[in-house]
Amino acid sequence: MALLETKEFVNCYRIEGAPDKLNEALLRMAASFAVSDAKMREIIDRFHQSMRDGLNGDEAGMPMIPSFIDRRPTGNEQGKFLSLDLGGTNLRVCQVTLLGKSDFHMVQQKFTIPAEAKERTLFDWIAQCVSIFVEEHDVEPNPGEYSINCGFTFSFPINQTGLAEGNLIMWNKGFLVPNSVGRDVVRLTQDAFLRKHLRVRIVAILNDTVGALMTSCYSNPDSQLGIIFGTGTNACYWERLSNIGKWAGPKEGEMVINTEWGAFDNAIEVLPYTMHDNKLNRKSPNHGLQVFEKMISGMYLGEVARNALLYLVDQRLLFDGRSSPIFNKSYAFDTAYMSEIVSDDSPDLTEVRKVFEQTLEIPSPTLLDCKVAKAVCDMIGTRAMRLSAASMAAVLLWRPEMLKGTVTVGIDGSMYQFYPSFDKALYDNCRPFLGDDFVDNKLKLRLAKDGSGVGAAIIAAVASKHLQ
Numbered sequence: 001m002a003l004l005e006t007k008e009f010v011n012c013y014r015i016e017g018a019p020d021k022l023n024e025a026l027l028r029m030a031a032s033f034a035v036s037d038a039k040m041r042e043i044i045d046r047f048h049q050s051m052r053d054g055l056n057g058d059e060a061g062m063p064m065i066p067s068f069i070d071r072r073p074t075g076n077e078q079g080k081f082l083s084l085d086l087g088g089t090n091l092r093v094c095q096v097t098l099l100g101k102s103d104f105h106m107v108q109q110k111f112t113i114p115a116e117a118k119e120r121t122l123f124d125w126i127a128q129c130v131s132i133f134v135e136e137h138d139v140e141p142n143p144g145e146y147s148i149n150c151g152f153t154f155s156f157p158i159n160q161t162g163l164a165e166g167n168l169i170m171w172n173k174g175f176l177v178p179n180s181v182g183r184d185v186v187r188l189t190q191d192a193f194l195r196k197h198l199r200v201r202i203v204a205i206l207n208d209t210v211g212a213l214m215t216s217c218y219s220n221p222d223s224q225l226g227i228i229f230g231t232g233t234n235a236c237y238w239e240r241l242s243n244i245g246k247w248a249g250p251k252e253g254e255m256v257i258n259t260e261w262g263a264f265d266n267a268i269e270v271l272p273y274t275m276h277d278n279k280l281n282r283k284s285p286n287h288g289l290q291v292f293e294k295m296i297s298g299m300y301l302g303e304v305a306r307n308a309l310l311y312l313v314d315q316r317l318l319f320d321g322r323s324s325p326i327f328n329k330s331y332a333f334d335t336a337y338m339s340e341i342v343s344d345d346s347p348d349l350t351e352v353r354k355v356f357e358q359t360l361e362i363p364s365p366t367l368l369d370c371k372v373a374k375a376v377c378d379m380i381g382t383r384a385m386r387l388s389a390a391s392m393a394a395v396l397l398w399r400p401e402m403l404k405g406t407v408t409v410g411i412d413g414s415m416y417q418f419y420p421s422f423d424k425a426l427y428d429n430c431r432p433f434l435g436d437d438f439v440d441n442k443l444k445l446r447l448a449k450d451g452s453g454v455g456a457a458i459i460a461a462v463a464s465k466h467l468q
């Protein structure tokens with residue numbers, strides 16, 4: 001649904017037969033979450049300003065980090081590589097065999113990151129997982145080489161100083177490993193490998209968006225953007241070197257820039273920020289940072305919705321003013337529940353009731369309660385999708401010459417894969433800015449499945465060639 005006016009959006013949420021007081025509260029809430037086309041345009045303009053500033057060294061808006069990747073994959077890269085993919089929830093260790101002709105084979109093992117690793121022992125824990133994988137899968141260095149070459153996808157912001165070096169800017173997604181901010185994460189990981197006597201050498205480090213873009217380029221050379229809409233959110237794209245004012249190297253050709261768009265508008269000058277966002281932000285360990293990410297990504301959306309629902313509970317407009325010990329806990333309302341709720345079209349909202357009554361132990365929710373809860377989740381999810389579309393459109397419009405031909409965008413992440421209609425909403429909400437012809441005929445949004453694992457192997461292949 002492309003929404004032009006806030007009024008149109010707000011009126012969708014009026015519930016027939018509900019008390020006036022409830023409808024008034026609901027419509028007020030919908031107005032606060034609305035993103036009109038005019039607002040999207042304002043966001044796109046501010047995005048361009050932040051991109052320009054970031055490329056020229058003023059990183060207060062968006063970091064715009066050079067990735068040191070200046071060559072597009074050809075699809076013919078070959079060889080066997082280890083790749084690590086450290087995300088917000090899991091570490092995936094993979095052995096990727098690039099077969100050329102855009103084809104690959106992958107064996108992988110997923111390790112859920114324990115709280116202790118997120119807060120303290122991360123690098124030794126990674127080494128432990130790699131050691132288990134290497135042993136279980138008999139991974140050996142390639143003939144004639146001493147160590148196993150490894151590409152490392154790292155889903156946190158780092159200031160890259162080379163293809164295989166980068167200093168951590170900050171943690172997010174609930175991580176807080178001491179003594180690591182400002183330090184080279186490749187060194188920290190490599191040291192942990194040494195302590196375990198692991199013959200694994202990290203030859204490249206890359207952001208997960210870069211992994212998605214590389215994977216997409218491996219099969220679609222016209223890929224211009226890599227995006228993650230998952231636990232966190234971010235995008236990278238091919239930029240002309242001559243446009244990167246802060247880049248001291250050669251100015252000819254292109255380089256992938258990691259935008260770190262989750263940091264967009266931390267000063268909250270244009271974003272439609274509500275009291276419910278503020279409640280989340282105030283209590284979060286990275287308070288005041290990644291504000292845009294907190295409005296659209298899977299780690300946070302459920303919590304924004306929980307805050308908004310509790311606001312109605314506190315006014316006795318929902319669940320008869322009652323919550324439950326489970327629902328009172330921060331982050332108890334997983335974004336996956338929102339997906340279930342907004343996709344329930346049954347007349348008596350069976351799934352919605354199940355989530356609240358059985359999972360969250362709210363006593364006897366009524367049908368009206370379920371309708372209200374569904375409306376609240378929907379307005380927050382819709383805002384997320386409109387903001388996501390605005391940011392994608394902004395990056396595409398940044399290089400208008402790209403829009404002449406077909407543009408493939410490689411996307412990965414749980415929101416993109418599992419939130420109902422996310423993909424369709426990206427296309428639809430971009431129309432007013434990119435035009436119907438472009439959206440219908442030239443824009444190709446593609447799932448870059450396992451992008452982080454494969455992308456890291458592709459970059460490792462390129463890097464190992466350099467090293468030889």
Ligand code: BGC
Binds near residue numbers: 156230233262
């Ligand atoms: C991180 C990015 C990452 C994104 C998606 C954000 O929290 O800052 O580096 O690309 O999440 O995983």
